[in-house]
Amino acid sequence: MSAAIEVVDLTMTYGDLRAVDGVSLSVAEGEFVGILGPNGAGKTTLLEMIEGLRRPVAGSATVLGLPAWPRNPALLPRIGVQLQASSFFDRLTAREQIHTFAALYGVSARRADEWLERVGLTEKADSRVEDLSGGQAQRLSIACALVHDPEVVFLDEPTAALDPQARRNLWELLSGLNDSGRTVVLTTHYMDEAEALCDRVAIMDHGQVLVVDTPAALVQGLDAPTRITLADGEVISTREPAAEIARLAGEGRLDHLQVQTGTLEDVFLSLTGREYRA
Amino acid sequence: MSTPFLALSRAILRGFLRDRSAVFFALVFPLMFLVLFGGLFADQSVGKVDMIVVGDVSLIDDQPEGADATFDATFDVTRSDDLADAIDQVRKGDADVAVEQQGDTVVAHYTQTDPARAGITAGALQALVDGTNLAVTGEPPTYALETRSVEDESLDAIQYYTPGLLGWAVAMSAAFGAAATLQGWRQSKLLRRLQLAPVSTRTVVGARVSVTVAVAIVQLAIFVGIGALFFDLTLSGAWWMSVPLIVVGTLCFMSIGLLAGAITKTQEGATNAANFMVLPMAFLSGSFFPLEGAPQWLRSVANVLPLKHLNDGMLDVMVRGEPWTAGLVPMGFLAVFAIVVTLVAARLFRWETA
Structure with a gap:
């Protein structure tokens, strides 16, 4: 299998702070990879460089064989992103929201409605995004990221700020995302989430990736009692x-x-x- | 399936129409001022003088043919036999002047409360006395006076306020719209999200600008419609030039909104900053009152303000009857202003709010 994402020595600094410090990471096609770490570890900055939102100070990120920076219009339709905040248009309903995103990618409204159904929001289609619960908003946000059926999906802390029940509900949706060979990269600060969802986990702290492996191998290698x-x-x-x-x-x-x-x-x-x- | 441009425009327009306070401040609030000013200053010319004629006043009763027409145009006459009561009415402001005749002397009791009316009263009565004196001598007059009205500089209230308040309304909604959008979209990361969608910056900016321009044209239509229907607003020949003027003005004030959005960290801060720039400008640019009486230094300050040029241009083409070319210089000023401020805003813009 070829690599969907190839990150080499990626570095980002803010003044003296090395937010991301020489990170290398390779993600295979169809793989579900989690970037796990406490708040402020540099997960979001790393993800935003791979998405092509930020120019790295050093190193390189390649997605589907194409450089992530500078912004490459040929690459954009092939990736889907969910950013940390709920990036919605103000005062639109759930349906209007996903229809707008679908139109940006040249996707039909019918397929957008299918995604609404798949994330279980058909009943909430006519509610404004401001009136959705946290879990519903995240579902909509994920649907908007996937509406054009991208090959690679980036999800930045999709379950942050959700109550445990809503978090579990979202796991069901997330776990099926790479079934059809799609590559998924997700950041989280929940250990159990990384363990439950990810094929491999990269543990990050202070801007560095400490280790990358399957959750089972990581625990086995621990030799803990x-x-x-x-x-x-x-x-x-x-x-x-x-x-x-x-x-x-x-x-x-x-x-x-x-x-x-x-x-x-x-x-x-x-x-x-x-x-x-x- | 619609194009990205149409989808974005529709999303932005829906967001605007569902934002009650935005709609209120863009349309209803300026219209309230128009109705207020239009009603308040509708009858700014001095009306007829209320005169009480006490007893027999032969000077007034026996006016020669022709002279009484001028007299009737100036005075509303009521009759009374009670001098004390008549003077009391004048004192209370119910009448402007009480006139009695003592022998060959006409005595006018009038109030100085309204100097303009007092002047008219005294002048008109003096002219009546002089004219009658001359007529009594039987001599023909040596000089004659003929008055001709030209389209004068001082416009009717509604003629003046419609373009000015419209300029203010457009400035407000354009600046607020741009400021709130830039800040709101930055904070919700929608700007970032759109950056990662296969649409060009041109498409996104174009959709945002189109919606604001469309709103401005609706503002123009509503202002002119209400002015014409209820307040006798009359547009002059090249009024259509107000459309391109409004378009360039909208761009200019969107750039000011961008600047407000770029230098602030929150959405509230952005709209406050836009308000801070636009409201004083509206006062200095003659949106609320004419600047003819303002000191020279203030008018010099006003001349660098874009709203002043927008208002002037709109007045020229909409009501002053200037040719369409009168709109060109203001448009040029506004365009240059827009370009410069946009470049400054782009330099000051930061993706991160921290």
Whole structure:
């Protein structure tokens, strides 16, 4: 498989601050990649350089074989973007909104309506965007990013500021996005989200990508002990969970038992030496 | 499926029409001023003088043929026999002058409250006395006076206020529209989003400008329509030149709005900055009152303001009866102003609000 996105040594500085510091990353076609990191890690700046919104200080970003900077009108119809803020036209209804975006890409209104249905907003089609809930607005925003069926999609923190229920609902929509071979790049500061959705995760901190791998490989490589939490609150940390659980079973203490292997939070802790705080 | 240009224009127009405060300040608010000023100053010429004739005043009663026509045009006469009551009415302002005759002397009791009326009263009565004296001698008059009215510089209120208030209305909606759009779209990242859509900057700017220009032309139509229907507004020959003038004026004030949007960080800040630039300019440019009486230095300041040139150009072609070429110099000034301010705004614009 050829690379949909090729990022080499990409750097962005604001004064003395190195917002993105020599990042290299390769994303294959059809892959779902998450860029994970706390707020201020440089995720959005990195994404905006790959999208071609910002001129990098150094390094290069190539999308579908074409340089991202300067703005390339031939590339734009092949990528879809959802920016961090809800970038909508004021006071338009959901349907008018997506019809407008469809027209910008030369897509028919019928196909725009299909997208509205696919993100579950048909009933809200005549509501103004100002009256949509946070989750509905994000769905509309994603539909607007996908209305022209792009080959590569960039989603910048699509679930930020959503309540847990709305976040889970959105995951269902997001997880199917790369089914048809589409490449998806998403930023998030939620560990569980990256774990649930992404084929590979790039963990970012202070402008640098610390590690890129599948969530499973990251956790396995961690060599962290397994934590067993018992009903009475006792926590057992062990490197041989099978033997330990067998012992607990013998003592009849399996009720309400929770077994937890390492998480991406542990990966972050081991990489940076500090607790992960989104 | 519509073209990107049409889709964007429609989206912007819908956004405007659904923004009640924007519609109010672009259309209703200036119209309120037009109706107010049109009604307030409709009868600015001094009306007839209310005269109470007490008892027999032969000077007035026995006027020669022809002279009474002039007299009737100046005075509204009522009769009374009670001098004290008549003088009291004058004092209260219910009448302008009470006239009685004592022998060969005509005594006029009048009020100085309105100097213009007082002057007319005294002058007209003196002329009547002089004329009657001359007639009594039987001599023919040596000199004669003939008056001819020309299209004078001082226009009727509605003729003056329609172009001026229209200029202000267009300036306001163009500047506010551009300022709020630039700030709002920057903050919602819609500008960024459009940058990543396969549409050119020209298309986006063109759609925004087209909507504002269309709104300005609707403003023109409504102002002229209401002025003509309710306040006897009469347009002069080259009035059609007001259309290109309004278009260039709109561009000019959009550039001012862009500047306001570029130097501020919030949408409220942007509209405040636009207001700060446009409202004082409206006062200095004669939108609300003529500048003829203003001191010279103030008029010099006004001459560098684009709204002054827009208003002057509109007055010239819409009501002063100047040829269409009178609109060219103001258009040139406005165009140059627009280009310079747009370039400054572009230099000051920052993508990031931080």
